[in-house]
Amino acid sequence: xxxxxxxxxxxxxxxxxxxxxLTEQDVDEALREVRRALLExxxxxxxxxxxxxxxxxxxxxxxxxxxxxxAQQVISIVHKELVRVLGSERVPLSWAPQPPTVxxxxxxxxxxxxxxxxxxxxxxxxxxxxxxxxxADIYRPAAVEQLRTLGRQHDLPVYDEGTQAKPVDxxxxxxxxxxxxxxxxxxxxxxxxxxxxxxxMRELEEIKAAVRPAEILLxxxxxxxxxxxxxxxxxxxxxxxxxxxxxxxxxxARGGAALSIRSVVGVPIKFIGTGERVxxxxxxxxxRLATRILGMGDVLSLIEKxxxxxxxxxxxxxxxxxLAGTFNLEDFLNQLQQIKRMGPLTQLLELLPGVGQxxxxxxLQVSDDEYKHIEAIILSMTPEERRHPDIINFSRRRRIARxxxxxxxxxxxxxxxxxxxQRMMAQLGEMAGIGRRRGxxxxxxxxxxxxxxxxxxxxxxxxxxxxxxxxxxxxPPARHPATQGAKPKAGKKVKKHKKKRQ
Amino acid sequence: MIFSRFFRRQTQPEPxxxxxxxxxRRGVFREIAALFERSEVNEKLFDDLEALLxxxxxxxxxxxxxxxxxxxxxxxxxxxxxxxxxEALRDEMVTLLEEATRHRTVKIYxxxxxxxxxVVGVNGTGKTTTIAKLARYHQNQGRSVMLVAxxxxxxxxxxxxxxxxxxxxxxxxxxxxxxxxxxxxxxGMQAAFNRGxxxxxxxxxxxxxxxxxxxxxxxxxxxxxxxxxxxxxxxxxxxxxxxxxxNGLVQARMFTEAAGVTDxxxxxxxxxxxxxxAFAIARELGxxxxxxxxxxxxxxxxxxxxxxxxxxxxxxDDEEA
Numbered sequence: 001x002x003x004x005x006x007x008x009x010x011x012x013x014x015x016x017x018x019x020x021x022l023t024e025q026d027v028d029e030a031l032r033e034v035r036r037a038l039l040e041x042x043x044x045x046x047x048x049x050x051x052x053x054x055x056x057x058x059x060x061x062x063x064x065x066x067x068x069x070x071a072q073q074v075i076s077i078v079h080k081e082l083v084r085v086l087g088s089e090r091v092p093l094s095w096a097p098q099p100p101t102v103x104x105x106x107x108x109x110x111x112x113x114x115x116x117x118x119x120x121x122x123x124x125x126x127x128x129x130x131x132x133x134x135x136a137d138i139y140r141p142a143a144v145e146q147l148r149t150l151g152r153q154h155d156l157p158v159y160d161e162g163t164q165a166k167p168v169d170x171x172x173x174x175x176x177x178x179x180x181x182x183x184x185x186x187x188x189x190x191x192x193x194x195x196x197x198x199x200x201m202r203e204l205e206e207i208k209a210a211v212r213p214a215e216i217l218l219x220x221x222x223x224x225x226x227x228x229x230x231x232x233x234x235x236x237x238x239x240x241x242x243x244x245x246x247x248x249x250x251x252x253a254r255g256g257a258a259l260s261i262r263s264v265v266g267v268p269i270k271f272i273g274t275g276e277r278v279x280x281x282x283x284x285x286x287x288r289l290a291t292r293i294l295g296m297g298d299v300l301s302l303i304e305k306x307x308x309x310x311x312x313x314x315x316x317x318x319x320x321x322x323l324a325g326t327f328n329l330e331d332f333l334n335q336l337q338q339i340k341r342m343g344p345l346t347q348l349l350e351l352l353p354g355v356g357q358x359x360x361x362x363x364l365q366v367s368d369d370e371y372k373h374i375e376a377i378i379l380s381m382t383p384e385e386r387r388h389p390d391i392i393n394f395s396r397r398r399r400i401a402r403x404x405x406x407x408x409x410x411x412x413x414x415x416x417x418x419x420x421x422q423r424m425m426a427q428l429g430e431m432a433g434i435g436r437r438r439g440x441x442x443x444x445x446x447x448x449x450x451x452x453x454x455x456x457x458x459x460x461x462x463x464x465x466x467x468x469x470x471x472x473x474x475x476p477p478a479r480h481p482a483t484q485g486a487k488p489k490a491g492k493k494v495k496k497h498k499k500k501r502q
Numbered sequence: 503m504i505f506s507r508f509f510r511r512q513t514q515p516e517p518x519x520x521x522x523x524x525x526x527r528r529g530v531f532r533e534i535a536a537l538f539e540r541s542e543v544n545e546k547l548f549d550d551l552e553a554l555l556x557x558x559x560x561x562x563x564x565x566x567x568x569x570x571x572x573x574x575x576x577x578x579x580x581x582x583x584x585x586x587x588x589e590a591l592r593d594e595m596v597t598l599l600e601e602a603t604r605h606r607t608v609k610i611y612x613x614x615x616x617x618x619x620x621v622v623g624v625n626g627t628g629k630t631t632t633i634a635k636l637a638r639y640h641q642n643q644g645r646s647v648m649l650v651a652x653x654x655x656x657x658x659x660x661x662x663x664x665x666x667x668x669x670x671x672x673x674x675x676x677x678x679x680x681x682x683x684x685x686x687x688x689x690g691m692q693a694a695f696n697r698g699x700x701x702x703x704x705x706x707x708x709x710x711x712x713x714x715x716x717x718x719x720x721x722x723x724x725x726x727x728x729x730x731x732x733x734x735x736x737x738x739x740x741x742x743x744x745x746x747x748x749n750g751l752v753q754a755r756m757f758t759e760a761a762g763v764t765d766x767x768x769x770x771x772x773x774x775x776x777x778x779x780a781f782a783i784a785r786e787l788g789x790x791x792x793x794x795x796x797x798x799x800x801x802x803x804x805x806x807x808x809x810x811x812x813x814x815x816x817x818x819d820d821e822e823a
Contacts, residue, residue: 039561039562041748042559042747042749045553045556045557108745108770109626109628109770110626110627110628110743112626141662141665141666142658142659142661142662142664142665145658145661145662146657146658146659146661146662147657148658149657149658149679150657153657194770194772194773195773195774196773196774221743221745222749223624223750223753224745224747225559225745225747225748225775225778225779226556226557226558227559227745227773227774227775228745228747230774231745231773248625248626250712250713251624251711251712251749252711252712252749252752253749254749256747257747276625276656
């Protein structure tokens with residue numbers, strides 16, 4: 001989508017460029033494209049309207065119009081403004097002055113409350129707390145059982161009274177238990193309800209009055225459309241929400257609902273749910289969501305993941321090897337294993353601007369099982385063979401194929417693609433000597449990052465063609481000169497994050 | 503519920519209805535109608551319509567296409583009267599949905615030969631509840647029903663289906679949690695044929711359409727079904743949450759590719775959401791919408807009818823509503 005937005009904006013400005021001067025109308029035309037991108041991301045119509053007005057005011061300044069790259073300039077303003085609206089700072093959970101702290105999760109049916117209760121429990125326990133999960137959804141068939149099961153699976157205590165008790169009593173009793181056994185916090189699962197269901201909303205008000213929760217978090221599905229605002233507004237009016245958990249962010253929904261809720265209701269986004277596993281809960285970073293709403297991919301998360309998994313030393317060593325052209329299969333195996341630690345490949349690729357969309361558009365699928373095959377092949381080689389793939393002759397190939405349970409064709413393919421990759425790396429090395437890196441993934445992941453070799457050249461050559469007909473198109477990121485500009489900035493921002501955390 | 507009245511119902515609607523619900527729905531319903539009442543046919547009207555349709559989740563593309571058609575008609579037919587323009591828009595919207603409805607396959611129910619419905623969708627759209635409603639719907643038609651709990655992943659999903667099975671007096675075929683869904687489906691198919699039930703409803707785990715492995719699993723389930731009967735599943739029902747935004751389109755596309763979706767059910771239409779994504783799906787993919795879920799009660803399922811849908815959600819024709 002970012003590609004599309006960049007393209008469309010570039011188009012607009014090129015047309016304008018021929019006239020020699022930019023006018024306010026020109027900027028408006030550009031903003032119409034931005035508006036469309038936001039609407040396609042499910043940002044609420046009214047919010048988009050106000051948002052565009054705010055951006056327009058900034059965009060009409062001289063700087064933008066005279067800039068050599070007005071398209072990026074506009075996107076950068078839009079991005080900045082998005083971050084501002086989303087809330088520039090992370091807001092932590094608040095704690096009751098007197099324990100136990102009660103955290104109430106509310107929301108529509110199917111937004112993911114029960115799962116988030118377990119995730120939050122796990123998350124807070126990792127922070128050294130002793131959470132107690134409370135099953136107060138007595139309506140949905142087997143909701144209590146679901147929480148019990150999750151508790152059992154992850155060794156989290158769950159309080160429930162079956163489905164006959166009143167939710168308000170369940171929560172009260174849970175607090176008593178928590179006081180006795182020093183559980184803190186209580187994380188309460190409530191039944192999904194429509195914001196216009198009077199009786200059910202009253203039930204929540206009763207719970208709130210009875211136990212004074214420190215946090216009332218609205219659990220909202222990232223795929224929600226324009227209704228997100230009405231839902232959040234009504235929940236907020238009745239309960240005064242303290243925050244938002246945005247779920248199902250592991251899909252490809254761009255999550256414009258979050259922006260709508262944040263800007264209309266004003267409550268901060270506290271967490272995002274990124275998968276079905278109980279550890280798939282992450283703190284919220286406004287910049288990343290802004291990037292995603294614009295469809296720019298989540299480069300920051302990717303870089304952070306890489307930095308978590310790959311040491312600086314290791315990465316410098318590898319880069320040297322890449323540039324010197326001595327990168328061998330041993331190093332490659334190393335890289336593969338490091339990437340594997342970062343998470344499922346599809347998820348990683350989704351994080352790259354344009355790649356996720358390209359994958360979907362061309363119906364390309366990347367399966368993590370392919371890792372295993374490559375790994376098995378390389379592991380079936382002797383250390384000597386890994387260092388000098390050239391010595392692998394016919395009989396060695398046959399042995400490797402047998403040893404790894406693959407076919408000779410697969411071994412051949414891996415070897416020939418590795419060779420191709422080496423050639424590309426050699427070119428990269430030459431180029432690095434001459435001047436600046438080219439754009440695209442290589443530039444993106446360059447800068448001392450060992451993933452460099454696995455950029456559009458490496459990853460594509462090696463994994464892509466094996467797994468998917470046609471492979472990951474090396475095109476998208478490189479094709480768009482606009483993505484170049486974003487890279488150095490992304491790097492800087494990550495450093496900032498790091499400092500903050502220290 | 504008000505909304506359900508617009509649809510052909512199989513059973514008597516529950517009369518309980520909160521006043522607040524009534525009021526809020528009414529407000530939303532009437533917005534478009536009111537717009538035509540107070541405006542002339544001019545660009546301002548088109549702008550306002552655009553806003554309303556986008557806010558109903560029709561999406562930019564579909565909204566613009568609808569309004570383009572309307573503009574052309576207004577010009578061609580020289581429409582000046584807002585009431586006429588209103589009818590024209592209503593027409594356009596109904597036509598859009600009807601065209602997709604034409605793709606609907608004729609459902610042939612044979613006594614004693616299982617008609618297999620595979621129910622799929624992303625997490626939390628209301629698959630299990632829709633299955634319960636479908637079971638009741640078929641029961642009311644005098645068909646025998648069997649359920650298959652092929653969501654072996656989510657905690658207590660099997661229990662949830664079993665609760666429904668008990669309430670409805672319908673057998674549920676299940677394995678232990680974490681079992682292979684293909685195996686459960688295999689057993690379900692066998693049981694359905696041995697016992698000669700009329701309808702076999704298969705509940706699958708919610709899955710995001712971006713998860714390659716899970717989508718492959720759906721293909722496998724399909725293959726397992728087809729090994730029994732090549733023409734099954736006769737119905738592959740994608741359940742979409744009425745509050746879903748533009749992502750619904752991608753969902754429909756991906757599930758159609760992996761599982762061969764034949765019909766769409768819009769669930770949770772009892773809120774204020776208008777399920778406008780149905781229009782986008784109908785326009786882009788031509789997948790027919792066959793059912794709408796309109797409440798939490800097991801009887802709250804209606805067959806989809808384009809005219810009543812458009813009238814109920816956008817034009818509020820019913821005086822009482």
